[in-house]
Amino acid sequence: MAKLPPYTSTGERIWHYSFRVICGLIFLFLILPILVVLPLSFNVEPYFSFTPGMLALDPEAFSLRWYKDILRNGMAAPDAPLNLAWFADTWNNAQWMRAIRNSFFIGICATLLSTALGTLAAIGLSRSEMPYRRLIMSILISPMIVPLVITAAGMFFFYSKIHLSQTYIGVIMAHAVLGTPFVIITVTATLVGFDKSLVRASNSLGAGPIQTFFKIQMPLIIPGVISGGLFAFITSFDEVVAVLFLASPEQRTIPRQMWSGIREQISPTILAVATLLVLLSIILLTVIELLRRRSQRLRGITLS
Amino acid sequence: MDAAQPITAADGTPLKKKLAQAMFRSKLRATGLVVPLLAFVLASFVFPILALMWQGVYNNTFERLMPNLTEELRVWDGVSEPTEEMYAMLVADLRQNRADKTIGKVASRVNQELAGTRSLFTSTARKAKKLEPPYKESVIKTKKKWGELKVWQAMKLTNQSLTPGFYATSLDAVQTVDQGFMMKDEKRQIYTKLFVRTLMISGSVMLLCLLLGYPVAYLLATLPLRYSNLLMIMVLLPFWTSLLVRTTAWIAILQSQGVVNDLLVWVGVTGDESRFSLIYNMTGTIIAMTHILLPFMILPLYSVMKTIPPSYMRAARSLGATPTRAFIKVYMPQTVPGIGAGGLLVFILAIGYYITPALVGGQDGQLISNMIAYHMQKSLNWSLAAALGGLLLGGVLVLYWAYDRVIGIDNMKLG
Numbered sequence: 001m002a003k004l005p006p007y008t009s010t011g012e013r014i015w016h017y018s019f020r021v022i023c024g025l026i027f028l029f030l031i032l033p034i035l036v037v038l039p040l041s042f043n044v045e046p047y048f049s050f051t052p053g054m055l056a057l058d059p060e061a062f063s064l065r066w067y068k069d070i071l072r073n074g075m076a077a078p079d080a081p082l083n084l085a086w087f088a089d090t091w092n093n094a095q096w097m098r099a100i101r102n103s104f105f106i107g108i109c110a111t112l113l114s115t116a117l118g119t120l121a122a123i124g125l126s127r128s129e130m131p132y133r134r135l136i137m138s139i140l141i142s143p144m145i146v147p148l149v150i151t152a153a154g155m156f157f158f159y160s161k162i163h164l165s166q167t168y169i170g171v172i173m174a175h176a177v178l179g180t181p182f183v184i185i186t187v188t189a190t191l192v193g194f195d196k197s198l199v200r201a202s203n204s205l206g207a208g209p210i211q212t213f214f215k216i217q218m219p220l221i222i223p224g225v226i227s228g229g230l231f232a233f234i235t236s237f238d239e240v241v242a243v244l245f246l247a248s249p250e251q252r253t254i255p256r257q258m259w260s261g262i263r264e265q266i267s268p269t270i271l272a273v274a275t276l277l278v279l280l281s282i283i284l285l286t287v288i289e290l291l292r293r294r295s296q297r298l299r300g301i302t303l304s
Numbered sequence: 305m306d307a308a309q310p311i312t313a314a315d316g317t318p319l320k321k322k323l324a325q326a327m328f329r330s331k332l333r334a335t336g337l338v339v340p341l342l343a344f345v346l347a348s349f350v351f352p353i354l355a356l357m358w359q360g361v362y363n364n365t366f367e368r369l370m371p372n373l374t375e376e377l378r379v380w381d382g383v384s385e386p387t388e389e390m391y392a393m394l395v396a397d398l399r400q401n402r403a404d405k406t407i408g409k410v411a412s413r414v415n416q417e418l419a420g421t422r423s424l425f426t427s428t429a430r431k432a433k434k435l436e437p438p439y440k441e442s443v444i445k446t447k448k449k450w451g452e453l454k455v456w457q458a459m460k461l462t463n464q465s466l467t468p469g470f471y472a473t474s475l476d477a478v479q480t481v482d483q484g485f486m487m488k489d490e491k492r493q494i495y496t497k498l499f500v501r502t503l504m505i506s507g508s509v510m511l512l513c514l515l516l517g518y519p520v521a522y523l524l525a526t527l528p529l530r531y532s533n534l535l536m537i538m539v540l541l542p543f544w545t546s547l548l549v550r551t552t553a554w555i556a557i558l559q560s561q562g563v564v565n566d567l568l569v570w571v572g573v574t575g576d577e578s579r580f581s582l583i584y585n586m587t588g589t590i591i592a593m594t595h596i597l598l599p600f601m602i603l604p605l606y607s608v609m610k611t612i613p614p615s616y617m618r619a620a621r622s623l624g625a626t627p628t629r630a631f632i633k634v635y636m637p638q639t640v641p642g643i644g645a646g647g648l649l650v651f652i653l654a655i656g657y658y659i660t661p662a663l664v665g666g667q668d669g670q671l672i673s674n675m676i677a678y679h680m681q682k683s684l685n686w687s688l689a690a691a692l693g694g695l696l697l698g699g700v701l702v703l704y705w706a707y708d709r710v711i712g713i714d715n716m717k718l719g
Contacts, residue, residue, distance in 0.1 A: 012627055023523045026516050027538045033553035033595060034545055036563060040556055048556040049566065117341040124337030129330050136338060138704070141713050143349055145704050147656025149673040150353060150693045153680050157359070158352035177349045180341060185716055238546045241658055245680070258548040262555065262663050271556070274549040281544040285537070288544075 034278055041066055041271035048268065066272035070096045073269065096273065099257040106168065106253060107236040110175035115229040117176075118183030123217075125184070126191040137184075144181035151178070152245035159246060166248035174242040179232030186231060190224025190295060223295035227288050234284060357697070360690030364465035365413040369406050370397040374463045377456075382481035386456050391439035398425070398432040416685055417469065418458035424449050457481040470691035495675070495692065502672045505590060506654035510601075512594045513650050514643065517601035521642070524602070525609035543599035551663050554592040558583035558664075584666030592660050597653055601646035608642030645711045652703045656696065672696055 004016060044063040045051050053061025072078040074095035080086050090097055124130055125137055143151065155174050156165060164170035194217070202212040240255040247256065254273065261270045310318040367374050372393040380390065401407040411425035428446050435442045444451045460481055461469060469479045476493040477485045487493075520539070524532045542550065557563045565579040574580065582588055612635065620630035658673040665674065672692060679689035707713065 015627075019519065020523075023519050026520050027535065029516065029595065030542050030598060031538045033550060033557055034542060036557055037549065037553045047561070048559060049561045050563065117344055121338045121341035124334045127330070127334040129327065130334040130338065131331060134708075136342060138708055138713055139350065140341060140345055141716070142704070143345065145652055145700060146353065147658070147673055147693075147696055147700060149656065149658045149676045149680075150356070150697050151349065153676065153689060153693060154352035154354075154356035155348070156680070157686075158348075158355055173348050177345060180345065188714065234544060238548070240548065255546060255548045258546075258552065259659075259663075262548070262552060266555075270552055274546070274552050277546045277549050281541065281546070285540055285544045289537075 113176040114179035122187035148241040175236035182231035183228035186228035223291040513601040521605035586669040588664040589669030604645040605642040
């Protein structure tokens with residue numbers, strides 16, 4: 001840490017350290033709720049609170065039963081011997097497993113759709129000759145701003161009319177729309193530092209526009225595209241309002257299952273799922289950070 | 305070369321024209337890249353919302369299902385005694401709706417205008433087949449309420465398909481046939497109170513975010529990059545963690561048997577019997593929403609603060625300003641764009657919040673979005689939901705417009 005300059009008075013020194021303490025407390029406020037979930041998910045009792053046994057670090061007070069519950073809940077024969085048939089049973093019948101499958105399926109489809117369309121649009125929008133740039137940009141960003149209830153209600157009526165509500169396609173379309181603003185924002189940010197003369201150089205060396213795009217532009221903006229895609233994925237993966245309005249039980253996703261878990265039977269299985277989701281977000285965050293560094297390196301910005 | 309001669313390209317066309325052609329082509333190319341997404345967003349997002357907004361001012365249930373009576377009500381002045389002809393048409397339409405099994409829709413529609421009329425319609429429709437002329441007498445005989453003027457006035461209002469009535473209801477006013485709009489009495493005003501509460505909660509969340517976010521952003525911006533990158537993880541991890549996970553976590557922490565209350569009992573601040581109720585009320589909503597929206601405040605503040613050179617503060621100090629004065633006069637004014645960006649973003653996101661209030665809000669922590677969802681899913685008064693949504697959307701769009709004017713959406717950054 002930087003040393004305090006010699007001219008600082010005692011009062012300033014006190015403030016300097018108390019300011020650090022205040023910031024530390026705010027960081028705790030940010031991170032503690034997420035960390036609290038982890039130990040609670042190993043609770044042997046069906047409660048959301050720390051038992052005396054847990055506080056005494058008694059191994060008896062901890063268990064993996066809620067993690068097992070993720071696999072077992074809804075199975076036809078949960079107590080059958082652990083073999084291939086058991087796993088097939090879990091895969092096909094367990095409620096949470098279905099939610100996990102749905103979440104990944106819908107998330108990946110929505111991400112592909114929004115990343116492909118969003119990247120193209122961001123490239124178009126970053127060109128100065130684009131007419132009505134500002135207006136179009138604000139329309140394309142608006143799904144992020146409009147309250148989700150209004151979006152979901154509007155889609156509910158419209159998709160019902162064209163028979164897309166309660167189908168996978170409807171949910172995927174809704175999630176793709178909600179994810180595009182993130183793709184546009186991240187890709188546009190990468191394009192800001194993009195040197196246009198590279199495209200001209202490539203053209204003058206005889207490459208066609210398509211070759212230029214894939215050989216020159218794409219490798220440079222790919223970190224932005226991937227992080228935009230991850231944003232879009234996490235948006236879909238975390239979205240519940242559109243699912244509440246548009247999906248049938250068949251399209252139940254993880255957040256939807258958690259929603260009914262919190263509202264109906266509150267069980268620590270939700271905490272176990274939450275722990276897994278925290279791990280997922282740590283992985284995604286790491287990937288994004290690595291991509292950001294790579295993008296900075298590619299564009300010649302060094303970390304100080 | 306002759307000066308009057310326009311400069312031409314190699315193939316003989318004037319250069320000006322050639323340039324215009326090239327510009328047009330590049331414009332077309334740029335547009336071509338944007339069009340697929342624009343079409344997708346317009347078709348699956350903008351249009352559905354416009355259609356929803358239309359429902360807020362247009363509801364033709366009554367006109368469609370009671371066509372004969374509608375004709376009569378149009379010419380009726382709304383205050384004179386209903387005529388025999390009107391009663392006859394009423395019976396005719398009720399018979400038809402009874403046969404088509406659509407009477408429930410008509411009854412609910414009129415019931416939205418005048419509460420307590422649902423059974424009036426359904427029960428009379430059941431008997432409509434046996435009613436004999438003179439209809440006025442026989443209808444009133446089945447239910448005395450049919451003789452009341454206000455029932456007919458309610459029908460006259462509902463037969464108006466293009467109606468400001470739902471917006472009036474959203475603002476706690478009632479539309480009347482003869483006296484224009486009137487405010488409901490204080491005790492029965494629910495929606496205006498809900499709007500005020502939504503604004504209050506969003507405002508408090510925004511202020512709390514600013515209060516907590518400003519020091520953190522300042523610390524992150526002034527620390528050397530190796531430390532600040534590490535601390536940044538603490539901001540970004542919540543940002544990337546599922547909303548439902550964070551809401552669940554707050555339930556675990558704030559509930560009466562939760563971590564905070566256990567700690568307070570253990571320390572001795574409160575007794576085991578008098579635990580604080582921190583969740584399933586407005587407090588819970590505000591705490592959880594502040595936590596969820598805090599990164600949206602910190603990130604824009606941080607990106608603005610990072611651009612402020614530290615030498616400014618040193619200059620102010622060397623010119624004799626006290627640290628407080630230097631901070632207020634020199635540093636703070638430069639962070640205003642960040643405060644504006646973060647504050648507006650948090651406020652915009654907060655007023656449309658649905659999930660967190662629904663899960664931890666209890667009775668008094670509900671926001672306007674929850675009321676919209678209630679009318680969408682439970683009371684099935686879709687036009688009212690659309691009108692409430694229209695007011696909310698209008699407010700959000702004004703804020704969005706302000707955000708675009710002041711900060712510019714191009715400058716929005718994530719992480």
